Amino acid sequence: xxxxxxxxxxxxxxxxxxxxxxxxxxxxxxxxxxxxxxxxxxxxxxxxxxxxxxxxxxxxxxxx
Numbered sequence: 001x002x003x004x005x006x007x008x009x010x011x012x013x014x015x016x017x018x019x020x021x022x023x024x025x026x027x028x029x030x031x032x033x034x035x036x037x038x039x040x041x042x043x044x045x046x047x048x049x050x051x052x053x054x055x056x057x058x059x060x061x062x063x064x
Contacts, residue, residue: 008029015022 009026012022012026012029015025
């Protein structure tokens with residue numbers, strides 16, 4: 001677990017003891033992490049599709 005993740009988790013837990021805002025901090029933090037994971041997956045899928053397209057195009061050009 002990275003330092004920023006630990007700091008976020010500790011801040012959220014400390015916030016839970018202070019008020020309900022800590023709960024919102026944890027929930028919205030988790031949502032933002034999930035969104036970042038999905039966006040990274042989409043980006044990597046795009047990169048893989050571009051590489052495969054380039055490979056297939058090269059194979060078609062070499063056949064001629």
